[in-house]
Amino acid sequence: MRECIFIKVLMPKLIIDKREVDAPEGVSVLEAAQSVGIVIPHFCWHPALGKAGACRVCAVKMLDGPVKGIQMSCMLPVQEGMVVSTTDPDAVAMRRQVIEWLMINHPHDCPVCDEGGECQLQDFTIAGGHGIRRFDGPKRTHVNQYLGPNIEHEMNRCIQCYRCVRFYQEHAGGSDFGVMGSAGRVYFGRFEHGPLESPFSGNLVDICPTGVFTDRTARFRARYWDYDMAPSVCPGCSVGCNITPVARYRELLKIVARRNDRVNGWFICDRGRFAPKEANDPLRPRTPLVDGREASWEEAEDALLRRLNEIVELYGEGSVLVVGSSRLPFEGASLLPLLSGVLSSGAPGWFATRRETRAAHAAVSLMTRENGASMADVMNAGCIAIYESDLREEGPMLLLAVRQAWRRGAPVLLVGEHSPLEQTRAVGIEAVQLHYMEEAPLAIFDRPVVIAGTKHGDPEVMAMLDRTGARIAALFPGPNGFGAALLSAEQGGGPVGAALASGRVKGLVAVEADIPAELLEGIPVVAALDWRATSAVQAAAIVLPTTAPVESDGTYVNFEGRAQKFCRVIRPGLPVKGLDPAGHPPRVHEAAPPGGDLRPAWRVISDLVRLAGGTPPEEPLSGRWARLAGLDPEGEGMVLGGRVLPNDA
Amino acid sequence: MMPDPVEIAFVIAKIGMVLFVILTLAAYLVYAERRLLAWIQDRKGPNRVGPQGLLQPLADLVKLLTKEDVCPPAGDRWLFFLAPAMAAIPAIMTFAIVPFGAPLRLAGRDLPLQVADLNVGLLLFMALSSIAVYGVALGGWASNSKYALLGSLRGLAQLISYELSMGLSLVPAVMLARSFRLSDIVAAQAGCWFILYQPLAFVVFLVSILAECKRIPFDLPEAEGELVAGFHTEYSGMRFGLFFVGEYINIIVLGGLAATFFLGGWHGPVLPGILWFWGKALAFAFLFIWIRGTLPRLRYDQLMHFGWKVLTPLALVNILATAWWLFLTGGA
Amino acid sequence: MRVVDDITAILTGLWTTLKHILRRPVTVQYPEEKRTPSPRYRARIILTRDPDGGERCVACYLCSAACPVDCISMQAEEVEGGRRRAAWFRINFSRCIFCGLCAEACPTTAIQMTPDYEICKRDVMDLVFEKEDLLVAHGGKDARYNFYRHAGIGVTQPRGEGAEERPPVDVRGLLP
Ligand code: SF4
Ligand code: SF4
Numbered sequence A: 001m002r003e004c005i006f007i008k009v010l011m012p013k014l015i016i017d018k019r020e021v022d023a024p025e026g027v028s029v030l031e032a033a034q035s036v037g038i039v040i041p042h043f044c045w046h047p048a049l050g051k052a053g054a055c056r057v058c059a060v061k062m063l064d065g066p067v068k069g070i071q072m073s074c075m076l077p078v079q080e081g082m083v084v085s086t087t088d089p090d091a092v093a094m095r096r097q098v099i100e101w102l103m104i105n106h107p108h109d110c111p112v113c114d115e116g117g118e119c120q121l122q123d124f125t126i127a128g129g130h131g132i133r134r135f136d137g138p139k140r141t142h143v144n145q146y147l148g149p150n151i152e153h154e155m156n157r158c159i160q161c162y163r164c165v166r167f168y169q170e171h172a173g174g175s176d177f178g179v180m181g182s183a184g185r186v187y188f189g190r191f192e193h194g195p196l197e198s199p200f201s202g203n204l205v206d207i208c209p210t211g212v213f214t215d216r217t218a219r220f221r222a223r224y225w226d227y228d229m230a231p232s233v234c235p236g237c238s239v240g241c242n243i244t245p246v247a248r249y250r251e252l253l254k255i256v257a258r259r260n261d262r263v264n265g266w267f268i269c270d271r272g273r274f275a276p277k278e279a280n281d282p283l284r285p286r287t288p289l290v291d292g293r294e295a296s297w298e299e300a301e302d303a304l305l306r307r308l309n310e311i312v313e314l315y316g317e318g319s320v321l322v323v324g325s326s327r328l329p330f331e332g333a334s335l336l337p338l339l340s341g342v343l344s345s346g347a348p349g350w351f352a353t354r355r356e357t358r359a360a361h362a363a364v365s366l367m368t369r370e371n372g373a374s375m376a377d378v379m380n381a382g383c384i385a386i387y388e389s390d391l392r393e394e395g396p397m398l399l400l401a402v403r404q405a406w407r408r409g410a411p412v413l414l415v416g417e418h419s420p421l422e423q424t425r426a427v428g429i430e431a432v433q434l435h436y437m438e439e440a441p442l443a444i445f446d447r448p449v450v451i452a453g454t455k456h457g458d459p460e461v462m463a464m465l466d467r468t469g470a471r472i473a474a475l476f477p478g479p480n481g482f483g484a485a486l487l488s489a490e491q492g493g494g495p496v497g498a499a500l501a502s503g504r505v506k507g508l509v510a511v512e513a514d515i516p517a518e519l520l521e522g523i524p525v526v527a528a529l530d531w532r533a534t535s536a537v538q539a540a541a542i543v544l545p546t547t548a549p550v551e552s553d554g555t556y557v558n559f560e561g562r563a564q565k566f567c568r569v570i571r572p573g574l575p576v577k578g579l580d581p582a583g584h585p586p587r588v589h590e591a592a593p594p595g596g597d598l599r600p601a602w603r604v605i606s607d608l609v610r611l612a613g614g615t616p617p618e619e620p621l622s623g624r625w626a627r628l629a630g631l632d633p634e635g636e637g638m639v640l641g642g643r644v645l646p647n648d649a
Numbered sequence B: 001m002m003p004d005p006v007e008i009a010f011v012i013a014k015i016g017m018v019l020f021v022i023l024t025l026a027a028y029l030v031y032a033e034r035r036l037l038a039w040i041q042d043r044k045g046p047n048r049v050g051p052q053g054l055l056q057p058l059a060d061l062v063k064l065l066t067k068e069d070v071c072p073p074a075g076d077r078w079l080f081f082l083a084p085a086m087a088a089i090p091a092i093m094t095f096a097i098v099p100f101g102a103p104l105r106l107a108g109r110d111l112p113l114q115v116a117d118l119n120v121g122l123l124l125f126m127a128l129s130s131i132a133v134y135g136v137a138l139g140g141w142a143s144n145s146k147y148a149l150l151g152s153l154r155g156l157a158q159l160i161s162y163e164l165s166m167g168l169s170l171v172p173a174v175m176l177a178r179s180f181r182l183s184d185i186v187a188a189q190a191g192c193w194f195i196l197y198q199p200l201a202f203v204v205f206l207v208s209i210l211a212e213c214k215r216i217p218f219d220l221p222e223a224e225g226e227l228v229a230g231f232h233t234e235y236s237g238m239r240f241g242l243f244f245v246g247e248y249i250n251i252i253v254l255g256g257l258a259a260t261f262f263l264g265g266w267h268g269p270v271l272p273g274i275l276w277f278w279g280k281a282l283a284f285a286f287l288f289i290w291i292r293g294t295l296p297r298l299r300y301d302q303l304m305h306f307g308w309k310v311l312t313p314l315a316l317v318n319i320l321a322t323a324w325w326l327f328l329t330g331g332a
Numbered sequence C: 001m002r003v004v005d006d007i008t009a010i011l012t013g014l015w016t017t018l019k020h021i022l023r024r025p026v027t028v029q030y031p032e033e034k035r036t037p038s039p040r041y042r043a044r045i046i047l048t049r050d051p052d053g054g055e056r057c058v059a060c061y062l063c064s065a066a067c068p069v070d071c072i073s074m075q076a077e078e079v080e081g082g083r084r085r086a087a088w089f090r091i092n093f094s095r096c097i098f099c100g101l102c103a104e105a106c107p108t109t110a111i112q113m114t115p116d117y118e119i120c121k122r123d124v125m126d127l128v129f130e131k132e133d134l135l136v137a138h139g140g141k142d143a144r145y146n147f148y149r150h151a152g153i154g155v156t157q158p159r160g161e162g163a164e165e166r167p168p169v170d171v172r173g174l175l176p
């Protein structure tokens, strides 16, 4: 009996559109309806921002129960015995009239609005039954603001849902954007023209249900129904936010946030969103090169192996170095030791300096399943210490998570000289600066979390972070940093910079690695596998062009050891734009796109291994990594512990 | 006995003339059919090649000759090439026994306008029409294609069934003329055409020859709605042309035979016999086309049902009635 | 009786077709004779201009989305003054089925159907029309409409001065 009451209290039962719904206490009627697939039009309510009751569109009629009559479903918590109708004529009429009223001032510019086709206002206007404008009076207009190079402002389209300002000020802690004016003149913008300052301002584009904020970098480029899209992972840093890159005509146009409650929630940072679209770079290597001359794949691969074998014969084993990086997808990274093997070189190098290498090794061995911190752990932390890291650089979305913890009362401590106060100011946090980790009183708080950067962190201190009793989030230099550190720690990979500077290395294979040009001078044979025009590609005698992340499937392992799959968005090839001087696409038809003969790095590595007499696996993720091969790109990913390898689990 | 060289020359001349006339007529029959069908459907039909489109048959011929001659790779090559000839040649040969005009008197000799006046002419006609069935059967078989095979199976069953009623419907004519020789049958009608004595036999014969030349409403072997093109689905170019031309030659020959058996052959007032004969034959051709423009295609079971359960009994009863009548009147 | 009915039916059919043999055919002898299509006939497609001579098409992609055979493709771009237009616009007339759905979808009356149905070409690539080939110098069936006068964005006139618009509000004003 007690149990029965217990369940009743926790899960009120209500009836929505004649369907029985069990909803956890505290959720709104709107969410309860959504949980069973009944969509109630809404603008101001957003799953990440909650309710505001501003738009009045989510009206439903309560037929029976504790509340009666027309109610705003987003404002009404579920209660036992409610009988809700979303289709009652009164509710439908209410919604239609509210939408009609919202549309009174809405301009007639869908055809020239970039939101058109992915616009919540369009969808709910039609869904709400308001198809034809009846009011023919004049519309109020606004003057737009210049909000920087990334975001376009078109205030006429605003429907006053307050989502933007709620996100910008409350969620992201920005202070330079807000709501002004009164009555019918409310205005959402800055006090004066100028770029938005928050490092998360780009989310206004996603969160505004209308076309007030649109992505300026993709202005007037394509429509939603023509987009090439696929679930992907941001390559910007080791947080591994889930994104949807948007492309058209083989050109990457923009990045949109993709929801993953285990990682980034609903949002992403501006660094990831507005990063330069390097996949479109006309200078990218697109054909294999041997001594600057275009060559076939076979020719270039032969030349690479022949020349490096000569080096080995001449200078002995260990004279060739294979270098990977934190941006090399895990598929390629996991095959790199095989390539080192057939070239008789030692373990591949992954990190630039000795300190960074040791910090990465220390970090990866700390983060077992028990004391690694996930994004959710950060958000729910009772106290947060940021150790030697500028999160704006190393993991901006963690900063947003830190702010959510701070809003719940968690103090934020900045430890070390490389943790500037500006980072917390950017999200409106009051933080305390400390010099040493020992000064941080983590033990007196519940659920403490340390966020440590491997870029500047002291390896000795990092290795002992778990003694603080806190959960630890260590940040790596690239999207697959954890994967690189894991492989490096296993094989004892050394620092690349020291190896190159020692002069012992006579042959170098740089696999999607960024190596400073001065370190490459004087190395007789440099080969580069890359999709960017890096200094290694410039210096290399042999260039094997690989696919950019948006051009192939792959896996990144993010800072907490979460392996996440990303999918191909674009078929490799030169963007259609600019192919024909006449301006339109070429008037000849070819089966394969020009400049499209690129291969994923793992495929090139495995070809090289086979040509050199080794036996590469058929599939990139096999053997002990086979469990990563079947990852659902739209799922939550899979966490690998630092000490717990996937096949031991 | 040495054959008379003049006679031989005359026979060869007749053969040449008949061949020429028949082939030309067949070609123009195609043209006539297309024009007539067009008119029936309120269209104009082919009118572009030459004046009023009169050179259309030539254009068709050139087209057919220059088309690729395809043989299905899984087909039986030899049978596949043989079948069209098997369909066209018996049709032409049948005309050898048809008297197409009053005998000429030339240089004191009687020259029959008939290639071969056999005393078993009617039986030869029956035999040749049975051979023509092989064209259909082999063509469909050799193509090794399901539509062609289905078409040829239908063709076989249909031709054999209707041959029976056709033969039976001719028996009264033979009984009346007391001869299998076609010139005798024509001569027997000098006074009164057999159609007047034998309207029922005429109708049975007419329906049977419609089925025999696979014309609408009996064109099931090539029913394009169901079987693409039936037994000649896989044929192209001039081999298809032979099937096609064979069908039209058949129309002329069977029309001529219908005239011979029931409409008094070349007999007729005022005009010369040869004109009467061709007039009657072409009237039948017109009738065939007209029917094609009017009637829909029968269903296969209806066709077999009609042949076996209606036409054959009717023809048999008719034979018995004729015999009874001949017995009563003591001969014609 | 059925047999009599059937025979009558066959004879009636024969009589009907015989009458038609004697009728005048309805065929039009194209190309010697040509019909004049109605002005609303759906054939070769054009891109029209607004009364001020500007390109009407704003490259909104609605026509290409509406096209059931996907024969329209384009790329939008922004030009000086904030005007949106097609950088290139291509219709593949060898695929077009002249259904008119594009013209129906167009919010600016830019894309219109014309009665010019004679667009056969020897080379199929000549049927791929680019923007230069499609753009005409007139307004087609509706010469008066100018989308930008109603759109609410300041392209052909300053913001707030278009039709059905009030001047921009003063955000800092405190009057109700
Ligand atoms: S915001 Fe939406 S409804 Fe408004 S103009 Fe843009 S697409 Fe149209
Ligand atoms: S600008 Fe967008 S998000 Fe902000 S209130 Fe207006 S419609 Fe809502």
Ligand code: SF4
Pocket: C045, C063, C066, C067, C068, C069, C070, C071, C072, C091, C095, C096, C097, C098, C099, C100, C101, C102, C103
């Ligand atoms: S008429 Fe129809 S098929 Fe042709 S372009 Fe327009 S929408 Fe496409």
Ligand code: SF4
Pocket: A111, C056, C057, C058, C059, C060, C061, C062, C063, C064, C074, C102, C105, C106, C107, C108, C109, C110, C111
């Ligand atoms: S629908 Fe009209 S305005 Fe839009 S792209 Fe097509 S032609 Fe241009």
